[in-house]
Amino acid sequence: MTAVRVAVTGASGQVAYSIFPRIAAGEMFGKDVEVDIRLVDIPPMIEKTKGVMMELEDGAYPLLAGLSATSDRMIGFKDADWVLLVGSRPRGPGMERNDLIGANGPIFVDDGKAIAAVAAPGVRVAVVGNPCNTNCLIARAAAGPKVPDDRWSAMTRLDQNRARSLLAAKTGARVRDVKKLVIWGNHSSTLLPEFGNATVGGKPATAAAEKGWLEGDFVKEVQGRGAAIIAARGVSSAFSAAQAVVDHVKSLLTPTPADDWFSAAVVSDGSYGVPKGLVSSFPLRSTGNGGYEIVQGVALDAFAKGKLDATVAELQKERDVVKDLL
Ligand code: NAD
Numbered sequence: 001m002t003a004v005r006v007a008v009t010g011a012s013g014q015v016a017y018s019i020f021p022r023i024a025a026g027e028m029f030g031k032d033v034e035v036d037i038r039l040v041d042i043p044p045m046i047e048k049t050k051g052v053m054m055e056l057e058d059g060a061y062p063l064l065a066g067l068s069a070t071s072d073r074m075i076g077f078k079d080a081d082w083v084l085l086v087g088s089r090p091r092g093p094g095m096e097r098n099d100l101i102g103a104n105g106p107i108f109v110d111d112g113k114a115i116a117a118v119a120a121p122g123v124r125v126a127v128v129g130n131p132c133n134t135n136c137l138i139a140r141a142a143a144g145p146k147v148p149d150d151r152w153s154a155m156t157r158l159d160q161n162r163a164r165s166l167l168a169a170k171t172g173a174r175v176r177d178v179k180k181l182v183i184w185g186n187h188s189s190t191l192l193p194e195f196g197n198a199t200v201g202g203k204p205a206t207a208a209a210e211k212g213w214l215e216g217d218f219v220k221e222v223q224g225r226g227a228a229i230i231a232a233r234g235v236s237s238a239f240s241a242a243q244a245v246v247d248h249v250k251s252l253l254t255p256t257p258a259d260d261w262f263s264a265a266v267v268s269d270g271s272y273g274v275p276k277g278l279v280s281s282f283p284l285r286s287t288g289n290g291g292y293e294i295v296q297g298v299a300l301d302a303f304a305k306g307k308l309d310a311t312v313a314e315l316q317k318e319r320d321v322v323k324d325l326l
Contacts, residue, residue: 003034003065005120007080009111010087010129011039011069012048014235018242019084020052024061028246029253036066040076041087073114080119084245085111085139088129097188098321101131105325108135112142123147124290126248126264127154128241132187133265133279134318140267140279141326150291153252154265156183156191156281158237158244163193163222167200170218171208177201182263183281184272184304185311186318191281192307193222197298199259215303255288261295262286269294272308278315 006023010016016039022028023035037056039049049069056067070076077083088104095103108127115123125147127136136154140147164178181198185191195214198205206214221228229237251262261283268274271282271294283295300308319326 003036004029004082005036005038005066005080006082006084007038007040007076007119008084008086009040009073009076010085011041011052012045013041013086014238015128015241015245016086017052018239019086019245020056021059021061022242022246024056024059024064026061026063028249031063034063034065037064037068038076038080039067039069040073041069041071043071046071073110074118077114078118080115080123082249083111083115083119083123083125084128084249085125085135086128086245088135097131101134101318101321104129104131104135105138105322108138109142109325112139112147115139116143116146119147122151122290124151124252125153126245127152128245130187131318132156133281133315134322136265136279137267137277137319138322138325149267149269152267152279153248153292154187154279154281155241155244155248156187156263156265157248157251158241159183159187159191159193159222159225159281160263161240161244161247162225163195163218166218166221167195167198167205167209170213171200171205173200173208178205179260180283181205182261182283184263184283184308185281186315187265187281188311188314189223189227190307190311190314191223192304192311193219194283194298194300194304196301196304197283202259219307251284252286252290252292253288254286256285264292266292266294271296272298272300274308274312275316278312278319280312280315 132154200208
């Protein structure tokens with residue numbers, strides 16, 4: 001049995017801390033798939049990652065076939081089948097979103113170059129570190145043609161999970177009964193949780209909940225949920241983000257059920273008027289081999305189109321901020 005080699009950057013951070021036990025327990029790649037986990041972080045954090053390694057050892061996970069920690073991407077990413085880019089600089093006091101985008105850019109240039117240089121030929125990359133769409137755009141550009149467009153994704157799954165939970169709670173349904181509720185655009189406060197095509201218990205979401213609520217508080221609450229968690233907890237979401245990373249990878253590795261879609265930000269092929277090359281969230285389906293296709297022919301009403309335009313405009317602005325890195 002060959003172990004899946006998975007490298008995770010930002011390995012000493014709180015999201016990674018919640019991801020590692022899930023990977024080691026087989027929840028990401030399967031209960032019969034061995035894993036070789038590589039913890040990657042910046043040099044000052046390596047001592048801390050050693051503590052995380054000790055905890056992974058102490059978990060005595062039967063599927064854990066390999067475990068290492070390094071501050072050298074060229075070692076951590078070597079032959080990696082999956083690279084989860086979680087590490088990024090947090091927003092400092094007085095930093096605007098554009099400052100954060102600029103500060104993080106060089107990290108993802110280095111990530112992208114190292115992935116192209118040493119990762120496995122079939123590597124797949126999931127970007128979690130924010131601003132994740134634009135960080136993915138940067139890493140993808142830095143990697144060049146060796147790692148094709150369809151290997152890259154950025155995580156909007158936490159937003160999708162939030163939207164489905166919220167709609168289920170509002171309509172008295174179970175989360176598993178909510179289908180085709182997916183995120184379009186940026187992982188930011190402009191994201192679109194598109195409810196016009198969603199179903200609850202097989203019926204249109206627009207029949208299960210009031211339009212006024214869907215267009216108003218629902219969208220606002222999903223867009224602002226990350227900030228609400230920071231306000232309540234003092235730190236940003238961690239285990240819910242880890243759950244979303246597990247779901248994100250699993251959705252790419254599992255055939256999508258016929259009655260559902262999932263969302264992730266991927267390199268646009270021009271679908272729905274989203275400029276080619278931008279990393280934007282779309283409704284996706286997977287055949288279960290790690291890849292995806294963008295669902296075509298989804299009808300968007302005027303409300304959805306307006307919101308999609310706004311979030312895509314934001315992505316274009318972010319791309320302008322980092323144009324020197326592309
Ligand atoms: P954290 O502050 O706990 O950890 C950040 C990690 O990044 C640490 O390991 C740190 O050493 C590393 N890091 C710092 N500077 C770095 C640099 N210059 N180069 C490489 N790595 C560096 O943060 P967290 O809560 O674990 O969140 C990690 C990232 O994931 C953040 O960017 C956060 O905004 C993002 N996030 C995204 C989503 C999403 O839905 N896409 C959800 C939650 C968190």
